[in-house]
Amino acid sequence: MISLYTVQVEPSIVALFAQAPAVTRIFAFQDGKWISATREGEQWSGQLTQMADGKGYWVYANDPVTLGLRPTLPDPLAPPPSYALAAGWNLIGYTSSLANLPVDSYLNSLEGKWTSVYRYAPGKGWEVAKPGALGFGEMQAGVGYWVYLAQAATLVP
Numbered sequence: 001m002i003s004l005y006t007v008q009v010e011p012s013i014v015a016l017f018a019q020a021p022a023v024t025r026i027f028a029f030q031d032g033k034w035i036s037a038t039r040e041g042e043q044w045s046g047q048l049t050q051m052a053d054g055k056g057y058w059v060y061a062n063d064p065v066t067l068g069l070r071p072t073l074p075d076p077l078a079p080p081p082s083y084a085l086a087a088g089w090n091l092i093g094y095t096s097s098l099a100n101l102p103v104d105s106y107l108n109s110l111e112g113k114w115t116s117v118y119r120y121a122p123g124k125g126w127e128v129a130k131p132g133a134l135g136f137g138e139m140q141a142g143v144g145y146w147v148y149l150a151q152a153a154t155l156v157p
Contacts, residue, residue, distance in 0.1 A: 001056050001057065001058055001059075001091070001119065001120050001143065001144030001145070001146075002056070002057050002059050002093075002142055002143065002144050003053070003054075003055065003056045003057065003092070003093025003094055003095075003141075003142060003143060003144045003145075004051055004052070004053045004055075004069065004093060005053065005071070005093070005094060005095055005096070005097075005141040005142060006053050006071040006072065006074070006095065006097075007052075007053050007071065007072045008051070008053075008069060008070055008071060008072065009070040009071070009072055010070065011050045011051055011052060012049060012050050013026060013037045013044050013048060013049055013050065013051065014044055016051055016067060016069070017039070017044075017065075017067070019067075019068055020061070020065040020066075020067060021039075022061040022062045022063040022064075022065050023039065023059055023060065023061045023065055024038065024039050024060055024061065024062065025037070025038050025039070025058075025059075025060040026048055026051075026057055026058065026059050026060070027048070027057065027058040028048050028051075028055060028056075028057050028058075028091065029056075029089070029090070029091040030055070031086075032086065032088070035047040035048045036048050037049065053081065053093060053095050054081060054083040054092060054093050054095050054155070055083075055091065055092065055093050055144075056091035056092050056093050056143075056144025056145055056146070057091070057093075057144055058144070074097075080156055080157070081095055081156070081157065082154050082155065082156045083095075083154065083155040083156075084152070084154055085110070085147070085149055085152065085153055085154065085155055086149070086152050087149055087150065087151050087152045088148065088149065089146055089147075089148055090146070090147050090148075090149065091144060091145070091146055092144070092145050092146075092147055092155065093143075093144055093145070094106065094139045094140060094141050094142070094143055094145070094157075095157050096139075096141070096157050098141075099140065099141050100138040100139060100140040100141065101138060101139055101157075102133065102137060102138055102139075103117060103129040103133070103135075103136070103137065103138065103139055104131065104132070104133055106139045106157055107139075107147070107155070109153070109154065109155055109156040109157075110147075110149065110153050110155055111131075113149050113150055113151055113153045114131065114147055114148065114149050114150075114153075115130070115131070115148050115149070115150055116128055116129070116130055116147070116148050117129045117130075117135075117139075117145050117146065117147045117148075118145065118146040118147075119136065119139075119143055119144070119145050119146075120144075
């Protein structure tokens with residue numbers, strides 16, 4: 001599970017994975033349903049055509065890959081990003097300018113609304129965090145997370 005830490009110059013699946021031929025499928029959970037992109041040779045097909053900051057993605061690859069990301073320059077006068085999340089499960093990304101932050105700090109705007117966060121760590125499996133600094137301690141750039149909300153809320157990292 002991965003995420004993009006910032007808005008990309010070219011957010012299309014084709015551009016982001018052009019130098020990563022080992023990637024064969026990408027899934028996103030948006031508006032309560034799964035959408036995907038599938039690679040066959042050099043061609044991509046499916047409903048998922050772009051990746052956005054603030055969202056998490058399942059990426060399947062035959063071999064390890066490194067993405068050559070090209071972030072846009074942030075506008076220092078722009079308001080902080082915010083992400084509308086639904087009640088229930090949301091597949092989110094980490095978008096702080098810091099490499100990592102404590103879970104409770106990153107999810108501060110969701111205080112009292114989130115009940116658990118899961119991440120998948122290759123070689124370790126699933127890890128969980130709960131409010132009050134229980135479980136894995138920090139959220140990290142580049143990682144995707146499942147977060148469960150008791151009610152709809154807006155994440156302002």
